[in-house]
Amino acid sequence: MGKIIHTGSRKVGVAPGTLIHIGKKQLTEPKITVIDYNADHFQEMVAENIEEAYPFKDSENVSWINIHGVHHVDLIEKIGTNFGIHPLVLEDIVHTDQRPKVEFFDSYIYIVLKMLQYDKEKEEIIAEQVSIILGSNFVISFQEILGDTFDPIRDRIRTSKGRIRKQGPDYLTYALLDSIVDSYFVMLEIIGENIESLDDELLDSPTPKTLESIHRLKKEVILLRKFVWPLREVVNSLQRDESFFVKESTSIFLKDIYDHIIQVMDTIESYRDILSTMLDLYLSTASNKMNEIMKVLTIIATIFIPLTFIAGIYGMNFEYMPELKWHLGYPVIWALMITVALVMLAYFRKLKWI
Amino acid sequence: MGKIIHTGSRKVGVAPGTLIHIGKKQLTEPKITVIDYNADHFQEMVAENIEEAYPFKDSENVSWINIHGVHHVDLIEKIGTNFGIHPLVLEDIVHTDQRPKVEFFDSYIYIVLKMLQYDKEKEEIIAEQVSIILGSNFVISFQEILGDTFDPIRDRIRTSKGRIRKQGPDYLTYALLDSIVDSYFVMLEIIGENIESLDDELLDSPTPKTLESIHRLKKEVILLRKFVWPLREVVNSLQRDESFFVKESTSIFLKDIYDHIIQVMDTIESYRDILSTMLDLYLSTASNKMNEIMKVLTIIATIFIPLTFIAGIYGMNFEYMPELKWHLGYPVIWALMITVALVMLAYFRKLKWI
Amino acid sequence: MGKIIHTGSRKVGVAPGTLIHIGKKQLTEPKITVIDYNADHFQEMVAENIEEAYPFKDSENVSWINIHGVHHVDLIEKIGTNFGIHPLVLEDIVHTDQRPKVEFFDSYIYIVLKMLQYDKEKEEIIAEQVSIILGSNFVISFQEILGDTFDPIRDRIRTSKGRIRKQGPDYLTYALLDSIVDSYFVMLEIIGENIESLDDELLDSPTPKTLESIHRLKKEVILLRKFVWPLREVVNSLQRDESFFVKESTSIFLKDIYDHIIQVMDTIESYRDILSTMLDLYLSTASNKMNEIMKVLTIIATIFIPLTFIAGIYGMNFEYMPELKWHLGYPVIWALMITVALVMLAYFRKLKWI
């Protein structure tokens, strides 16, 4: 998962709107795909350069232009000029440490949030900034890296499944947001499963590794919280939007996303709570183990130290030690030692140590 | 008790309103029961299939249709079509990880919340999602598994006890909610009794088992909190509802439920507080036990180690050790040892260790 | 002090307004006392049965009917019928686990809160639910058990001291609330004194008993908080009340109670804070004690273990051990041992252990 703050190169005092990319540098070429559709029409293409996508700006159909590679600041600048996007918005698109937010402009709405994907090989969550420009008949989505959660949406458009082909760009935007929020549930499930298995481990056989895992999960949950918390207000603002960009019919679907976000937040808060408790618990479990170790040491030591002392007494070389001459000296001393040991054991049993 | 999040199979990016059940899969057949009544009339039946229940939609009487088995998505879809329920509501009915909420539509109100029951055999709390559709002259309730807290309500309807037969579907909805909230008190009492007995155990004879129980209770309380917290707003919205679905006469009863929910929340917060304190306490108690163990070890060791050293001295084999020849060497050394031991004991008494 | 939740017998799903007593069952007979007064008139009586109190309902004077024993549900029901009290209010009177609240009705105001008294013998705080019905010219107070904080008020009415005889039932209600809130200060003082003495004990000579007391106080404070927190809103509502039940002249007195409640809350929060700190402190103090114990053990062990080893060397029975034959072998070995011991002691001094 990403770090909590990019240790990038934010330049102090540069003019606002100066496009300097802040974030993970991806070495790949940018990839531009266009999907243009309405109830009856469907066209899909991979654009060689951004100029190929310009005509779709004014097509009556819904045009979805998806850009992979926001670190190509020239590309972003061209899009900004052609589609009339404010320089501060362009800056936010390339500064990939944005807090999720929505901003309303006269000719478009700007939405920025985090998409999460799980890298099964590295066993870590990959976070990526996604920006969405919702215009009157186009949607532009900006991503940092290849791969996204949008494939089922592309399929629904291609196969004309569900209502998506009959709706406008606001519904497409809803669909994109919904698939991103759905992906949060997947992450929560992964984290939840990790918590459950750590929880068992914690009480059965905790190791320093367990502690490390709890700590890592806690940091992931703190980060997730940073991503989700502001999203509630984003979706709420979209839903209440009075402009003509978000149609009333889409509003109920946004309400559904809103519910999902609250569910995600609730779960995150529960996880935080449980992980904190688990850290406290680890300490108690470690104390318990220490107690067990100390008991073993104490039992062995307190039984044998007095016995060794007794043996030491009769190992002394004084000339005049009457016991040494006694015929029954040796068995008597054994009897004494066994008695001492039994008394000690009885005492430990009384203390419930054994 | 249920897990904090279902590790189910939420599909990312599927079209909204696509009915895929998320939750515990119950293998039983669905069970549909109908109770139709007014002040003078009473009819009760178990429907073979959902079609038998359709006529009640338009009967003037209050019709209560109860469905067990929300994982039968075909059934839910049929009900949706016949009773005119929005696809997103149907989705929420079958996704059994909903946060409690209420939604107002033109022809019905949708309420979703959690019903809790205690499984005495397994000694665990069973949580189940209950959805309620309140129409103008019918109530449909959806449950995940057989068994509920509604039997006393069925009895009151059958025997015409109290005011229920004279009231409308809003009052029936109130009664269902009231019985569910009452069941929360029962769970709180069970948890409360567990806390009290753990509390005694904690100070008397804590074991790792105690720690485990505290942790389990804490997780249950966190989960309960997730279920109850949003319920306050649900009942509040219902009470303030301006539509014709909730009559003014029912409002004061909803206020009574509202009071109960606040009481439940207060108690949950107290439990959380106490359980956190108990975890801290466990650690202190473990430290105390460690101190006791260490004292025993230290007392034994510090008394006998010097004595053993003295014995060791006179176990040495030097040719010229004058003490060994003394007639009183042995008793003098015993006197020395006893003195050392008594001084040590006096020291420990001064430290208040013994 | 009472438990955080009554482990009583709340019945799930019973009709609202069904009077089942939940709380501590008191075996005594109910006791009904009536005080009827105005500026010039005073009458006091103990009623044999509730019917004797009915006439006072319509007397022009202020009539204060006090009932001890809310578990006599028949009695409560009769009062409900005669004085026109809503069944849900009656239910709340006999369910003695209410959260403090006020409810406004057309012909009366219903107030419920907790009265606290200190049982000096058992050294514990006794909590009891008090319900107050404020009518146009009567006040009915309901208590669980005999004994209350109202005696000074009775005296002021009897002796016509202060303004009470010249005022209406709203002022009497104020006086009752004021005496209950004053009793919270008494409880806070008792808890405060306990905290101060535990605090000294904690740093001087903490024992597991200290820990237990801190925990008990913490639970009492959590419970007190549950009782006081909602009271603020109760008094605030009464003060702002627009109905004719609370006269404007009484409002400034309610403001005075409001101030007191805030003071109580502030103190409770401080106590919570301090008690939490004390729990943390206990752990640190236990760790300190452990360090002291370990130092004693380590000093003794690390001094004598090497010495015992040296003695062991010269206790070996090899035929060819030249040192054993030396004339000065024994005193040289003593010198060596003393040197080792002194070096060890110097080392511990350097570590500031001794």
Place this chain on the structure above:
Amino acid sequence: MGKIIHTGSRKVGVAPGTLIHIGKKQLTEPKITVIDYNADHFQEMVAENIEEAYPFKDSENVSWINIHGVHHVDLIEKIGTNFGIHPLVLEDIVHTDQRPKVEFFDSYIYIVLKMLQYDKEKEEIIAEQVSIILGSNFVISFQEILGDTFDPIRDRIRTSKGRIRKQGPDYLTYALLDSIVDSYFVMLEIIGENIESLDDELLDSPTPKTLESIHRLKKEVILLRKFVWPLREVVNSLQRDESFFVKESTSIFLKDIYDHIIQVMDTIESYRDILSTMLDLYLSTASNKMNEIMKVLTIIATIFIPLTFIAGIYGMNFEYMPELKWHLGYPVIWALMITVALVMLAYFRKLKWI
């Protein structure tokens, strides 16, 4: 510093406005001083009795009457009668456990808050309740004990420095409040210096004394917080006051105090946070020390215990032990022992214990 609650003698149920002093009983005589001034006029006197101060009530000049000794309830009562002050206000003046607040009456404003002074000898903070009555052309201030923070104000009035002589009683009230709030900064600085020096001590050489000091500071900060938190609302209310008591020109000065109070609150919150961290830190430091102690013990014990065992072997008295007869037996055993010791030391070095 004062206790968190006075363990005084609040009487339950006494009539409101009954003057019983609650607080520290001061044995001194009350002291009454009067300063009467306007731009051109200045008069200062110590009054023998309160009657001498009465005439100033109606003088056109600003009259500042300062009373030391609120436990003289007769005196307070006389002032109340002559200046027309509400009995509940008089009660608050003599009950010196008030929460800071402001109350607006027709002919005066009542302000109550805490003045803090540092007793250098006892090294403790002294808290005292100050009540201020702001009338149309007089100010009465009530203090518990001799000594205050008002001397610089008296000087400014005497020497006609600054704007004070040209302003009304509202500006005098501002000046009194400002000097009290300024004194909070002095206390914060004292506490802050204590925290800094404890912080160094904590990481260098913590002792149980350090723990005690952290705990004492934490309690002082909790108490300070109780005094300052409500003050924000007090000054805010004064500033917004619409009555003719607070002139618009004084409002900007009250805003300045408001800023100061927020600064004080911010600092208090930071201190709370840091002190909590320091308590946690102490525990970790204690654990570190324990680890150091245990390492010393373990190193010494694990080196010498095996060696002592070896020595013990060859101290046995079996008739047939071939090694004992060997010519090189003794040096070989020494070599073995030294090897064992070196291996142990190497092991500890690998563990980074030494």
Place this chain on the structure above:
Amino acid sequence: MGKIIHTGSRKVGVAPGTLIHIGKKQLTEPKITVIDYNADHFQEMVAENIEEAYPFKDSENVSWINIHGVHHVDLIEKIGTNFGIHPLVLEDIVHTDQRPKVEFFDSYIYIVLKMLQYDKEKEEIIAEQVSIILGSNFVISFQEILGDTFDPIRDRIRTSKGRIRKQGPDYLTYALLDSIVDSYFVMLEIIGENIESLDDELLDSPTPKTLESIHRLKKEVILLRKFVWPLREVVNSLQRDESFFVKESTSIFLKDIYDHIIQVMDTIESYRDILSTMLDLYLSTASNKMNEIMKVLTIIATIFIPLTFIAGIYGMNFEYMPELKWHLGYPVIWALMITVALVMLAYFRKLKWI
């Protein structure tokens, strides 16, 4: 980084507006620089004395007067008189412990906040108070010490880069604030990197030094929070300002700063959370290490103590000990000892200690 409160010399009770500098005393001469510009014109000068800067007050161009050295109270007083600044504002400029705030006056806006710079040599963050007076056609900025984050802005003005030369003093003020807020990100990155490296250290090889660093970072974050939290409201007020000082065109840029501040706050909260967790973690790690130490001690001690006892037995000097005469006594005893040791080792393996 600065202390949480200046241990300066705030004088209790001095007249408001009396200029006494509170803060770090800088011994340098004050330094006054002026930059005067519009779209076509640019002039830059270092003023010998403040009188040289007076004419710029009324120039039509944007005039930026920057003052280094707020401890020169005479200088501040002269500026106050000439530019008509309220005495309380001047007081705030020289009291360098202000909470960030904005105040609106008829002829100017006063803004105060903290500028942060990193001293690479001392490896610490330097905080300094910056005050900004925004007039109709001038901006005065006040700093405590030489060096600031404004150089890129000076360059943009000099080289006419970006829009700054075409905008008014409000845009210059925005640029100053933006560069200060940008510097917070730099500090967060430095702290973030520290946290990451401590986090690795914590789980791998924690030392008391690690603990000290965590504590130091936590205090820095607490301080940073004090600086940033009120800034949100400052920028929000500026943005909503209805006066003619902040033009509508600048508002969107202020919104951009507002976003940045929220981002900073989010990150600060995450850091606080993580650092608290790290403190808890340190304790657990210390406990783990203790367990490891104790295991080593216990394993060695419990193996050799019984063996040494056995050796002690046969070191006794009783005349009648039959085993001593046995031919195989010595090897049998070795066999016994090895068996005991192996049993012990098997037991420890079962406990998973080795």
